[in-house]
Amino acid sequence: MDGFEQVAKLSDFQSTKAIEARSQGVKLALFLVDSRIFIVENNCPHQHFEVLHQGLIEGKTVTCPMHGRTFDLETGQCQNGAGKLKLFEVKMLGEEVWIKKPEDTPRLALFDK
Numbered sequence: 001m002d003g004f005e006q007v008a009k010l011s012d013f014q015s016t017k018a019i020e021a022r023s024q025g026v027k028l029a030l031f032l033v034d035s036r037i038f039i040v041e042n043n044c045p046h047q048h049f050e051v052l053h054q055g056l057i058e059g060k061t062v063t064c065p066m067h068g069r070t071f072d073l074e075t076g077q078c079q080n081g082a083g084k085l086k087l088f089e090v091k092m093l094g095e096e097v098w099i100k101k102p103e104d105t106p107r108l109a110l111f112d113k
Helices: none
Strands: 002-010 019-023 024-032 036-040 056-058 061-063 070-072 092-093 096-100
Touching: 002 019, 002 024, 036 092, 036 096
Parallel strands: none
Antiparallel strands: 002 096, 019 024, 024 036, 056 061, 061 070, 092 096
């Protein structure tokens, strides 16, 4: 797929745990929620800790384990403070998870609304 690269397979996911991946030097957190894959930059905009993959997943939200900021995985928007996660376009090819390459994805300011 042009402009995309494979970052995982469905078999890489465990029930309620996110996984880490990397694309072109960008650290990613991948979430499988209700048979849907969400990929965000693994960087909490609050204080820039790369631990979102360790966060508590509830429905379509993830809560950063460092300071409790909760983010909507569909929009990236923080639900209890300022900031927004960087989201990536995802495509599935059979069991393979593909991401739109970070170089082809516009960077968002940390506090875009």
